[in-house]
Amino acid sequence: MTTTATWPNSPAHAPTEEELDRLHAWWRAANYLSVGQIYLMDNPLLRKPLQREQVKPRLLGHWGTTPGLTFLYAHANRAIRQRGLNALYITGPGHGGPGLVAASYLEGTYSEVYPAVGQDEEGLNRLFTQFSFPGGIPSHVAPETPGSIHEGGELGYSLSHAYGAMFDSPDQIAFTVVGDGEAETGPLATSWHSNKFANPQQDGVVLPILHLNGYKIANPTVLARIGDEELDALLRGYGHTPLFFTGGFDDEDPIAAHERFAAVLDEALDQIAQIKQQAQEDAAAGRESERPAWPMIVFRTPKGWTGPKTVDGNVTEGSWRSHQVPLGGARDSDEHLAELDAWLRSYRPEELFDEDGRLLESIAETAPQAELRMSANPSTNGGSVLEPLRLPDFREHAVAVPHPGGATAEATRVLGTWLRDVIRDNPHNFRIFGPDETASNRLQAVYEQTDKQWNAEIEPHDRQEHLARAGRVMEVLSEHQCQGWLEGYLLTGRHGVFSSYEAFIHIVDSMVNQHAKWLKVTNELEWRRPLASLNYLLSSHVWRQDHNGFSHQDPGFIDHMVNKKAEIVRVYLPPDANTLLSTYDHCLRSRQYVNVVVAGKQPGPTWLSMDEAIVHCTRGLGIWEWAGTEVDGEEPEVVLACAGDVPTVETLAAAKILRTRIPALRVRVVNVVDLMRLQDDSEHPHGLAQRDFVGLFGQDIPVVFAYHGYPWLIHRLAYRHDRSSRIHVRGYKEEGTTTTPFDMLMRNDTDRFHLVMDVLDRVEGLATRYAGLRQQMEDERFRARAFAYEHGEDLPEIAGWQWDEGAGAQDETVGATGGDNE
């Protein structure tokens, strides 16, 4: 276990009057720059009278949350300098972008990253103009913002990101601003419980600051309206020691507010230092640390603090009316223009910037230097600190396959043995996240190497269940938390896997949208270094929900993902254990992707030896000659294609029926692992050239495609290659219940017998010639269903079927388990 180095604990002192003045000056500067970004496109230092045409024609941005964010940033800076903290700043209300852009500009980071935006009047003008401007920068704390790992546009993930960032970062602290609007979302509401998982010895510190400015877009917030007593109980119930700060109301002197808040923050940081010191002592003594009641801050200040008190007679400061742009008419109305002028001048820019437009040194030096600047913390550019995983050789975990289908294995269980060794070799920068499904998805081999990290109460008998204070597996029954933690972990330069039931990964549809967008934008930013990919392992999939039925059946996450940019998304459907191993090795080496891997956990045939699997996965798809009945030099009459483990079993069963019953029919079997290969190479980097597509699927012959998910996706992917009607896709068409796997296939017309019927219907002349066989297939599926249920038969043995026709192994039966699989 990593244990914390000495937590910086320089004795803090209350700020002197001069320090308060300079702190306040820095805050004024940050607010001035924020307002400037929202409104101005010229005259950035107001050295000339403010004119209408200096105001942007479209006023876009969010003022309301901004002054609170800059206030907290200024105070965090003071604490960093005094205590030497290694700190991140995570902005829940990410729409307060101008504030964070301003902060990074004042710290010099912005000009380092974007030299065109220099520390002078011209740079200031660029800073202002580019904001929310075509060709400029977004209005949020976006990937473009130095120091950000959290866009915040979709609210609710600040705490999950912060905890994810702090796992295995024992020397760091994340100042995490939680918006009170955001706090109403489900993901945020449960993420408070992250503190039951963080370990004070091995992980860093999250200091949540609930930014209680009272209003959302158009309404008050719940947490601002339940009274301090109830709020205090709630936060204690979340496991925190809340410290309350209320400031900025009733024309409070800002210096007084600064002084009072500095004391609150010092109190929180002193508590943290004490907890960390205790953890160090515990670690030194080989003791576990108890879960502490970590401090947190309730920061109640007016929305739009220091902005216009009223606009057009309506209360604005301290109201939802401050949410976006309070003076919407600044370009069109003299009154608004004058008010904007007064507002800007209220920050006294002439006292903040020198002749050239550079922040006065006396103010600038209140911020920390170099990598201690939150805007320049290397962890916030995760790729810059990313170390590649030391990956053990996955070939050593191969299932021995005497002939195709000649070994039975549970694919994810085999993968688990490799992941166990990945954990062994990477004890500090790799974690597995799952919603209570790691064992259900058959990855339990990892517990030979590690434990599930849990810092709520542990009972003695939990120890044998691999519950421990520290471990590489994070399990909480919230897909949102798993996703948020993993994102935070990846964004700060580490690696991980999210293992989930296939159907419920839709719960994070919207979160992964945002992560994919983050990756897309960072691909366009040279200074952002590539991150480890976000790897999904989706098991307990649609075809094998024997216990749970219809509610657990949805393979549509793939459809959701393929709407994101092609450069970001990869989808793999390995048909067996060996291909899963090869696929996952590839995923853990990759960067800047979202890898969606769907794999079964039930015993199933292993089709390919490891060498064959590697070749197959490298190609992404290929012809399985041994499964078909092609004749050299002649085009096949039909292609049976498949993608996904269960459809592959059915396809091979159909191929065997055809081989037996219509031996002269030239059948080709194609298996697809990398779904993106079906696209055209102009659409996706993994896409096939038209020539290669024809080489695999022929030019005009019918293709019967058994697909894991919703069938129409195959058409959408192969669209440019083939717009004829020759590809006939079977898959899940939203028919299901609690039933056997074979019945599931039958309900969706994807069973082996139906695939044979499809071939008969599609290959010219067969339907009439083999009318009897067609009827027989129809009967057979009903018999098979009943028989399979009664005898508890699983798919590889339905109707006495087994694949025993591997190369040179015609006489062998499907053996028991091969290789290291149990």
Next chain:
Amino acid sequence: MTTTATWPNSPAHAPTEEELDRLHAWWRAANYLSVGQIYLMDNPLLRKPLQREQVKPRLLGHWGTTPGLTFLYAHANRAIRQRGLNALYITGPGHGGPGLVAASYLEGTYSEVYPAVGQDEEGLNRLFTQFSFPGGIPSHVAPETPGSIHEGGELGYSLSHAYGAMFDSPDQIAFTVVGDGEAETGPLATSWHSNKFANPQQDGVVLPILHLNGYKIANPTVLARIGDEELDALLRGYGHTPLFFTGGFDDEDPIAAHERFAAVLDEALDQIAQIKQQAQEDAAAGRESERPAWPMIVFRTPKGWTGPKTVDGNVTEGSWRSHQVPLGGARDSDEHLAELDAWLRSYRPEELFDEDGRLLESIAETAPQAELRMSANPSTNGGSVLEPLRLPDFREHAVAVPHPGGATAEATRVLGTWLRDVIRDNPHNFRIFGPDETASNRLQAVYEQTDKQWNAEIEPHDRQEHLARAGRVMEVLSEHQCQGWLEGYLLTGRHGVFSSYEAFIHIVDSMVNQHAKWLKVTNELEWRRPLASLNYLLSSHVWRQDHNGFSHQDPGFIDHMVNKKAEIVRVYLPPDANTLLSTYDHCLRSRQYVNVVVAGKQPGPTWLSMDEAIVHCTRGLGIWEWAGTEVDGEEPEVVLACAGDVPTVETLAAAKILRTRIPALRVRVVNVVDLMRLQDDSEHPHGLAQRDFVGLFGQDIPVVFAYHGYPWLIHRLAYRHDRSSRIHVRGYKEEGTTTTPFDMLMRNDTDRFHLVMDVLDRVEGLATRYAGLRQQMEDERFRARAFAYEHGEDLPEIAGWQWDEGAGAQDETVGATGGDNE
């Protein structure tokens, strides 16, 4: 406002010894039937020795949560009888299906709904055999289960559903069991705050019962491991008065447990009666009621209570090992079979059922009768109590359109005036739900009629913001809560609309999956009556995220929905205010659908008069002759198709450019409102016949289609109609940032100039003949972008454009606002 009738408040008395015995007998019967369902397919009363072959070959189901559910059900029944309560039972851990099936069977409801499953030994045998059996019933509290409005397969929505069910049901109570696993999910974690919205005068009561059985699938739960003190603080922080019950541990005498729990439940119900009485008095006096600290119960009992203490030497009762099927080897192992036998006999079935296999009358009568049975409460079959809305004439809200495009309106703002009148005419069974976006989406006219319901603190100035103790608009910054509330409201027979930003509706992707599945299954159940449709109004859409940028741009919810069954899903993209009115009138009349309506909130042209709009919406798509340059009797040379308000503007702009620059080109303009019309009529009930498709889009001519969302969806929908490459779709291809609407279109090649370029590239011979025009278009878009930004021009005026070529109105310019629009 509806105010509560007299809350039933018959004096409760502690149960007598005999009552406790009978209560216990009912519980034993429910548990016996639950175990029987999981294991047996014969010998249901154990009148013969238990044999292996009487055990099902596949043991599927969840035992762990079941005994707790049946215990609570039995006690709820006692309370209902004593107090005359009108109660629902909502089962968060819905996988405990056997328990609820057992309860409804014991109450007789099951046999009433499914006469084949009678109240005798044969019926019992059917009850057991059908469970989790092919052709039988699901393992969860599914739509098939009488009394259920909540499947619970995807965890997290029990409280939201319960509150939704209780809005406007002042005389009802929902006993709502919250699983402690479920409690870790985000949606559940925030749904505790629902009590800040419920009104004690007008709404019913939710009694949350936190089922703290300590374990999930393979792990302890967070709330079971934070200690009672922290848990108590948390629940008080949620605004509740928690009552703690711990029972069933250390071999507690079950009668003692019953006696103690009865007292706890009575305490909770006494508190509720008092709150309701106070609310009645307040209502009578015309006073508002304060938000009370509603009681709730913490129910800490062993997981798998009354099941095997150990299995194969492992602790089972009180452990996660009870989660599914504790004796997995009952068919294969003598030991497990004997243990199953002993387990079943521990409930002493011979004391519970008479000679025929019928529950003894003395036990049966402990349950309530007729509609007071929770399994037969009419509200749980919402369609049976559904009253159609009284819909005001939407035509009266029409925007007057002197000629196509001859009036400007904000579509959703106009809709708001009609919704205002819908609320006026339906004061008790219609609500609007939104995540703080009702005004942002421009529906504020509704506040002329109603308020936002809010039962947290109200400050005096909130009153002018339409915050009130009761109102028809529910706003909380959680899409999960909005969706859950609306679902609960619909499932109990009412109507509603969910208004949301388009991008963030993905947050409920997984929830709407479950609702669509519920609708699909209930379509197959004769006894379940049709519900009002779930209506989305998605605004602030992808093309108009001027303030927020990339994070707020995602039109993929449509793609997500079309994977659900065609009978369930409808998608509408009305191009203007009048078509939106007509569409929404249709949606509010419809049943059993999920209606997705995407509409803009920005000022835009109104193309059709109301009469034309009605015809157009009834057809779902059609040719806009006035926009094209067709020549009677000749086929057009190109079709410009469009779906969505912004693409419609661009398409008409492109049509105008073409008309001006290539007057001889025969252009047809087709607008699509009902997206499902693009499918084949064999795939979707709204689908077009092939003949009609050709009639609109021609046979072989190029089609340039400007679509609101991800372009490939159009191919997927029109796939069966047209597999050629002649349809060329433009749409959002995941390029965006904070920028102007025109720049957004440009980034995605969907702007008017690019559409013209597409026409030039697609219609034979034009590219060479009009090479100059092509280049000009390329230049024009860059010029237009800069000019539009600088002059704050919106789409209808880009590059000086306006649609002024309406029939007979060539000389008119686009006027100011028409009709009743402001």
